[in-house]
Amino acid sequence: MAQRLANSGLRFTPQREVIYDVLLSKRDHPTADEVYARVRTDMPNISLATVYNCLETLVQCNLVRAVNFERGPTRYCPNLHPHAHFHDEQSGSTHDIDLPAELLEKVSAVLPPGYDAKSVEIIFRGKAQPRVDPAAP
Amino acid sequence: MAQRLANSGLRFTPQREVIYDVLLSKRDHPTADEVYARVRTDMPNISLATVYNCLETLVQCNLVRAVNFERGPTRYCPNLHPHAHFHDEQSGSTHDIDLPAELLEKVSAVLPPGYDAKSVEIIFRGKAQPRVDPAAP
DNA sequence: TTGAAACTTAGAACCATTACAATTATCTAA
DNA sequence: TTAGATAATTGTAATGGTTCTAAGTTTCAA
Ligand SMILES: [Mn+2]
Ligand SMILES: [Mn+2]
Ligand SMILES: [Zn+2]
Ligand SMILES: [Zn+2]
Numbered sequence: 001m002a003q004r005l006a007n008s009g010l011r012f013t014p015q016r017e018v019i020y021d022v023l024l025s026k027r028d029h030p031t032a033d034e035v036y037a038r039v040r041t042d043m044p045n046i047s048l049a050t051v052y053n054c055l056e057t058l059v060q061c062n063l064v065r066a067v068n069f070e071r072g073p074t075r076y077c078p079n080l081h082p083h084a085h086f087h088d089e090q091s092g093s094t095h096d097i098d099l100p101a102e103l104l105e106k107v108s109a110v111l112p113p114g115y116d117a118k119s120v121e122i123i124f125r126g127k128a129q130p131r132v133d134p135a136a137p
Numbered sequence: 138m139a140q141r142l143a144n145s146g147l148r149f150t151p152q153r154e155v156i157y158d159v160l161l162s163k164r165d166h167p168t169a170d171e172v173y174a175r176v177r178t179d180m181p182n183i184s185l186a187t188v189y190n191c192l193e194t195l196v197q198c199n200l201v202r203a204v205n206f207e208r209g210p211t212r213y214c215p216n217l218h219p220h221a222h223f224h225d226e227q228s229g230s231t232h233d234i235d236l237p238a239e240l241l242e243k244v245s246a247v248l249p250p251g252y253d254a255k256s257v258e259i260i261f262r263g264k265a266q267p268r269v270d271p272a273a274p
Numbered sequence: 275t276t277g278a279a280a281c282t283t284a285g286a287a288c289c290a291t292t293a294c295a296a297t298t299a300t301c302t303a304a
Numbered sequence: 305t306t307a308g309a310t311a312a313t314t315g316t317a318a319t320g321g322t323t324c325t326a327a328g329t330t331t332c333a334a
Pocket of ligand 3: 029077078079083084085095096
């Protein structure tokens with residue numbers, strides 16, 4: 001992380017570190033407000049403005065992805081693998097869906113000549129069954 | 138249109154009609170503000186609140202799709218065919234990309250068991266070359 | 275160690291959208 | 305063809321996530 005920041009002329013700060021830790025430790029695509037609440041248990045005097053600033057910084061240096069559903073608050077995701085998002089409309093929860101490189105190629109292949117896509121974003125909406133743990137009693 | 142509205146117990150109003158006409162006549166994914174500006178040339182006393190209300194109504198009865206890019210203002214699209222959106226980051230313009238049913242199936246096939254998607258949204262970002270008209274001199 | 279550049283902070287401002295409450299229009303059924 | 309119930313429109317205020325600002329603080333290369 002320090003390396004990635006330095007590469008962009010950015011500095012390593014306690015605020016950036018704890019925010020990134022929060023994202024890594026619970027990967028449920030929290031909003032800035034949720035990150036703020038979690039970070040405050042470790043760093044009670046951090047400001048919400050700093051949370052926004054740091055999240056933006058982490059997105060800039062490609063450690064974190066910003067995800068949007070309709071006009072709701074932006075959510076933050078530290079999963080750097082190519083993946084889609086499944087938005088469960090009942091629970092409001094968001095799940096990562098792995099995307100094989102092969103599928104991404106097939107998707108980009110629908111673009112007519114002249115279109116040069118730098119990124120592809122795929123969002124599913126619907127409901128996800130709560131999986132039953134097969135090891136449960 | 139009147140039929141589609143009546144089916145949902147909604148009324149056919151001049152405001153709804155002119156807003157839908159505006160969307161059909163220039164399919165460049167305008168924002169509510171842009172729709173408001175266009176509608177006012179025909180109906181100068183319409184209110185912005187009504188534009189928002191009517192757009193929402195058209196979305197509800199499936200005559201129009203709402204499209205969002207990051208946190209920018211919602212854009213509105215009367216194209217009912219399954220299609221993706223290509224967002225040109227230089228010009229800010231948005232283009233429809235036709236999606237073959239076959240591709241949509243392949244995309245949905247990446248979902249693990251237990252996930253039931255009601256809709257799939259695909260957004261490309263990048264740059265689109267201005268196409269040269271082959272019939273031009 | 276120092277100092278320039280970067281960062282954090284509290285609070286104000288922004289802006290797309292939604293809520294509100296009063297007025298007006300639509301449309302069903304007498 | 306109206307009456308009147310229901311739905312829609314309107315101007316304006318409020319909301320909420322986010323960004324801006326300007327003052328103080330920290331980082332880190334030299
Ligand atoms: Mn947020
Ligand atoms: Mn809009
Ligand atoms: Zn994710
Ligand atoms: Zn479209």
